[in-house]
Amino acid sequence: MNITKGQVLLYGGILTAAIAAPLVFPNYTFQFTVLWVMILLALTWDVLGGQMGYNSLGNIFFFGAGMYVCTIVQIGLYYDVAAYTSAYGAVKVEFTAEQYFTGLTLGLIAAALASVVFAVVFGWVVFGLRGPYFAIGTLGVALSAGELAGAWEYIGGGGGIALPTYPGEPDERSLFFYILCSLLAVATFFTLKKVYSGRFGLAINAIRDDEEKAEGMGIHTKRYKTIGWSISAFFLGISGGLFGNMIGFIEPLEVAFPTVTFGIFMVVMCLLGGKGTLWGPVVGATLFHAFKEITWTYMLGWQWVALGTLIIVLVVFFQQGIVGWVQEKWPERFGISVDDRVVAVSKPEVRANPESHEAAQ
Amino acid sequence: MTELIEVHGVSKAFGGVIANNDISLVVPEGRITGLIGPNGSGKTTLFNSIVGYHPIDGGSITFEGQEISDMRVQQIARLGLLRTFQQTRIYSKMNCVENMLISVPHRHETYSTLFRKYGPDVTEKAEHLLEFVGLYQKRHLISGDLSFGQQKLLEFAMALMNAPRDLLLDEPTAGINPTLINGLIDRLRRATAEMGITLFVIEHNMPVIMGLADNIYCLANGRVLAHGLPDEIQNDERVINAYLGAH
Ligand SMILES: Nc1ncnc2c1ncn2[C@@H]1O[C@H](COP(=O)(O)OP(=O)(O)O)[C@@H](O)[C@H]1O
Ligand SMILES: [Mg+2]
Numbered sequence: 070m071n072i073t074k075g076q077v078l079l080y081g082g083i084l085t086a087a088i089a090a091p092l093v094f095p096n097y098t099f100q101f102t103v104l105w106v107m108i109l110l111a112l113t114w115d116v117l118g119g120q121m122g123y124n125s126l127g128n129i130f131f132f133g134a135g136m137y138v139c140t141i142v143q144i145g146l147y148y149d150v151a152a153y154t155s156a157y158g159a160v161k162v163e164f165t166a167e168q169y170f171t172g173l174t175l176g177l178i179a180a181a182l183a184s185v186v187f188a189v190v191f192g193w194v195v196f197g198l199r200g201p202y203f204a205i206g207t208l209g210v211a212l213s214a215g216e217l218a219g220a221w222e223y224i225g226g227g228g229g230i231a232l233p234t235y236p237g238e239p240d241e242r243s244l245f246f247y248i249l250c251s252l253l254a255v256a257t258f259f260t261l262k263k264v265y266s267g268r269f270g271l272a273i274n275a276i277r278d279d280e281e282k283a284e285g286m287g288i289h290t291k292r293y294k295t296i297g298w299s300i301s302a303f304f305l306g307i308s309g310g311l312f313g314n315m316i317g318f319i320e321p322l323e324v325a326f327p328t329v330t331f332g333i334f335m336v337v338m339c340l341l342g343g344k345g346t347l348w349g350p351v352v353g354a355t356l357f358h359a360f361k362e363i364t365w366t367y368m369l370g371w372q373w374v375a376l377g378t379l380i381i382v383l384v385v386f387f388q389q390g391i392v393g394w395v396q397e398k399w400p401e402r403f404g405i406s407v408d409d410r411v412v413a414v415s416k417p418e419v420r421a422n423p424e425s426h427e428a429a430q
Numbered sequence: 431m432t433e434l435i436e437v438h439g440v441s442k443a444f445g446g447v448i449a450n451n452d453i454s455l456v457v458p459e460g461r462i463t464g465l466i467g468p469n470g471s472g473k474t475t476l477f478n479s480i481v482g483y484h485p486i487d488g489g490s491i492t493f494e495g496q497e498i499s500d501m502r503v504q505q506i507a508r509l510g511l512l513r514t515f516q517q518t519r520i521y522s523k524m525n526c527v528e529n530m531l532i533s534v535p536h537r538h539e540t541y542s543t544l545f546r547k548y549g550p551d552v553t554e555k556a557e558h559l560l561e562f563v564g565l566y567q568k569r570h571l572i573s574g575d576l577s578f579g580q581q582k583l584l585e586f587a588m589a590l591m592n593a594p595r596d597l598l599l600d601e602p603t604a605g606i607n608p609t610l611i612n613g614l615i616d617r618l619r620r621a622t623a624e625m626g627i628t629l630f631v632i633e634h635n636m637p638v639i640m641g642l643a644d645n646i647y648c649l650a651n652g653r654v655l656a657h658g659l660p661d662e663i664q665n666d667e668r669v670i671n672a673y674l675g676a677h
Contacts, residue, residue: 267547271524271532278521285481285519286592287507287536289544296544345523405525408567 091247098243102315104358105247105254109308110331111338111350112257113301118336119344120265121297122277123196127207128301129332130214133325134187135180135306136313137218140230142179143172143314154225166236177310184306188299196294199280208328215326229320232313246315253311257304262347264300273297277345334361337376340383343390352391434459434596434628435480435511440489440499442472442479449475451652452489457596462622462629464643466636466663468672472652473632474516477598481513482506494595508537510595514585514602516632522574526565526584529573530556533588556591563587563617579606583614590621596628597621603638611635615642636673640664648672 091098110132117123144153147168164172195206219227235242264270272293275283283290313319326332334357342353364375383390389397396403435457442450449472457463465473479486482503491499493511521529531548560566563583568576573584582605589597602618603611615638621627633639639646640660648656648663650672656663663669 264545267545268532268543269545271528272544274524274528275521275532278523279519282515282519282521283532284503285483285507285513285515286533286588287504287512288532289504289536289539292541293544404570405572406570408570 087251091244095240095243098240098247099315100358100362102243102247102250104355105250106308106312107334107338107354107358108351109250109254109257109304110335111342111354112254112261113305114335115339115344115346115350116261116273116297116301117294119339119346119349120270120277121273121294122280123294124204124336125207125298126204126328126332126336127209127211128305128335129326129328130191130207130211131184131187131302131305132309132312132331133211133214133218133321135184135309136319136325137224137309138183138306139173139176139180139310140232140313140319141224142176143169143233144230146172146175151223154223154230162233164233164236169233169236172233173310173314177307180306180310181303182306184302184309185299188302189295192295192298196291208332211326211328211332215321215328218321218325225320227321229318229324231318232316234317235314246311249311250308250315253304253307258347258351260300260304265347269293269296274345337380337383340388340390341379343392343394343396346390346392346396349390349392356391432459433457434494435630436490436492437476437480438490438492440476440479440491441487442475442484443487448652450479450486453649453652453654454489455647455654455657457628457630458644459628460622460626461644462618462631462642464639464646464660465630465632465649466634466639466646466669467649467655471649471672473649474600475652476649477513477600477632480598481511504536507592507594508535510535510537510593511598512589512592512594512596513598514589514600516600516604518578518582518585518605520573520581520585520588522572524573525571526560526569526573526576527553527556529584529588530560530591533591535592559587559590560584562590562620564613579610582606586614586617590625590627593625594627596630599629599631601632601634603633603635611638618642636664 090101094101110128114125114128117125117128141150144150147164148162153162191210195203195210198206218224224230235245237245272283272288275288276290276293280290309325313324316324319325338353338357339350340353341357342351343349360379361372361376364372368375387394400406433456437453437455440450440453441448451472453472453476465476467473478484479499480491482498482501482505486499489499490497493506493509496509498506498509498511521532524532531552534548534552557566557569560569563586565580565583565587568580573581576584582602586599586602599618603614606614618629618631619642622629631639631643633642640663643660645657645659646663647654648666648669655672656666656669658666
């Protein structure tokens, strides 16, 4: 693969900004960390929602599941979980630095693996559903997981769990989670970039465009769908584990399974940036996060109205999103053009968009 | 001469409509077999039954001697028995080359090949086949923007990319510009002669199927009405009446 000057500028610019952001604006490190998590949420939603045409409203489930699994492992390695959670953080439990980092590492690994297992198991059930039924089915999974966690005393119930405290200074702690979350989001991006560029990417696009045709051509549709969801779940699970630790306290409805906030944001971010494109979720998450911070700061009381308006405008007037719009506007720049070098046809037509749109069903 | 597909006493009803009624026929290997009949005589339904699109009510269907009537669409496709759709189905938001690449055979797919990139040989084959159907120049266009006829050609090329043993074509010339039909017929013949793909073709256009097929079955009201060489079919009283009566 040859790297162009544009790519060097783009990636170099992002890298510079990523390193500079927490150093230049240390008071905003937490916000920058949340931005990386948002990018990750959007990227992982788009695997199914954008690239495969399966609009899941329940992806937040993996985020919360990963968060709980990670937490339970971190605590369970050194204490009795039931005793720890029933104390509701009243008893201060000390974790040594070694215990903390060992627990976090193993917790994140467990979160990733458990999320993949959940994806395979739930995929087996929900992939029988299509269209709105899939959306509602997945939403049901996320909602009931929140309720279930709230009723389960062993993992803290509705009262939640206090996470082990970070063994270090607050500033160092913020930077620590900033670095981990940014690395994870970058790893997600390049993993998706890689898998989209090969057979997997084309297969899930084919499922999006016409699943019945894909079946008729012998594509292992079920396998691709399950793997797509597992990839999302893998990264979501880890991000949930990290996010819980960064917040320091987790509970089912607001932190672990925030279905109507993060769960919906990830969809809106993809719509805004352009779903079904690699960069769309990144662009959308960045703009959305900025929009959200500004409205939450300057339009308090009206922030949900502003958000609702944004969603309506996107859905009604701007379905292709920013990156999608750019691709429509300059198709040649994305290689969508007629090639008149080899004249294999008798009458070459040099028009990019001939007659029938309707023919495309 | 071996029979690639053998259909024995296949029936299929939708509610009260008996779309296929005790149909038996064979598709010999390396030939072009035609399937004609008035609208609604059950041709597309028979294709659907063969490729496992819906369960049949009774009878047996074998492919290379193996019973396939209880198999699913994907399994049958991976055996090398493929169909194109009367309403033409392609992946409309992907470009032509991508449509071709994802149409490679999936027979030997394993978990480790799922993430592979395509080798230059595969891309070359895709481009070669696009040239074969006359879409080479448009290969980077989004396929949904092509005209209906071009989409039909693309769907045919995708089927060839899959290198099936047997290809069922549902009205391949419908919607194609009449001036291009002769070229298409020539390509269908070459698919059989040069690529060794057995064809089973539903065709509405009588002159086309008479010139193309080695032997022809005619359906009417869900039953096999006649079977024979093109000449015999063309002069068969029952066939003529069925067509006249239906229009
Ligand atoms: N999915 C279906 N549901 C109900 N009836 C159907 C279905 N498919 C086909 N039919 C009926 O079966 C009969 C045969 O249709 P078809 O096989 O499409 O005919 P042909 O392809 O020969 O024109 C028609 O009466 C049609 O209405
Ligand atoms: Mg038909």
